[in-house]
Amino acid sequence: MDGKMVEIPKPTKFRYFAKRYDLEWLLFNRFHKAASVRGFLTPKEFFTVVSWRADLTKDLIKKSNVKLREKIRAATRDVLDDGVTKTLREKLERLLQIRGVGIPVASAVLAVCFPDRYAVLDPRAWHFLYKWSKKGQLNRQWGSIKHKTVSTDKNQALRDYLNYNRILSRLADYALEDLPRSKRLRNLNKALWAFESEMKMRRFLRGLK
Template identity: 30%
Template sequence: MNNFNVFSSKSQVIDLIRKADDDDKTKELINKFKHIKQERIPFYLTSVELDEILLWKLRGQFNRQSKIRKNNTAENIKIITQAAFAIKHHNNDFETKLRLRLLTMLYGVEVPVASAIMTLCFPALYSVIDFRNWRQFYPDSKEKTSYTPDEYLNYLQLIRQLADSFEVTPQEIDMAIWQLDIEQSQKIKS
């Protein structure tokens, strides 16, 4: 994807974002974590909050790994998320990789879910990686469902460039691309 530019205008991007979050669940979660970050210092997630993120990200597939996720204790969730969010490094890519790796220490959390956790907690910095958005950037590649931290970093760089060009957050441009893929898929099916 070096020439990914399927958006004609910022208004199209905004319209896609609105459609993607038509029930405002994404905005609600982002606002919730924004407030929690101000009140809970150091910031971490509880098991209930992690489940909210998992439900948001996995939707109908929420129960897919529920058995393995039961191995996560409330204390481990707190310690691992607190450590991930506390990571600071002068190299942003290294910081992102460390956060991803820490979050994937949780049972049932791989890079896509770790990216969702980071995105909802830090929407100005991160975006979710998934097969829909990957397909938009790399239409000739085989459908992917798992990603390495390096693939996420390359993807995130592209997302950030697009977000900057349309003056939205990485999280918002991610939603616009996700919705675009849904709409294109529906056209193909009809």
């Protein structure tokens, strides 16, 4: 002990950081609001979203320089401006110009910036929709997922996400119409993730004696 007194934070600080334990609170509240006002994501915010969606942050940060950080600000500024990037395809294509960013990460950035319009491309949610489609539980009203995984081809993956987001948007408005529009897609994303996880756990437990 160096004899230095450590001040215990106020109770409000404990509650504040307890909320931040769930990274989504930071992304979909603080980052979303700040970006909406500022007009772009800062590099730190961008890398936090990337870290949440995929384990690529260390590589990106190692390669990060003034030029890359400025590209992030410019790209997210264009994405947040509907007058510059008018469609979902245009927003995706703009984000894909950032080195190291693929469709899954781009979808996460869009979901943070526009939670009422865009869903995170989650492999478990995708697989659940694929199984529903295969069983005929998704019809023309919702659309369907034709293949088991998202394509590794960037152009096809872009089309896959456009279809995926269209299906989730329709399902979210149907299943979660009691929630504010800004919360529907994220809650549906989490519900599908939980459904798929529970099914995997049940299959695992059935194999135990």
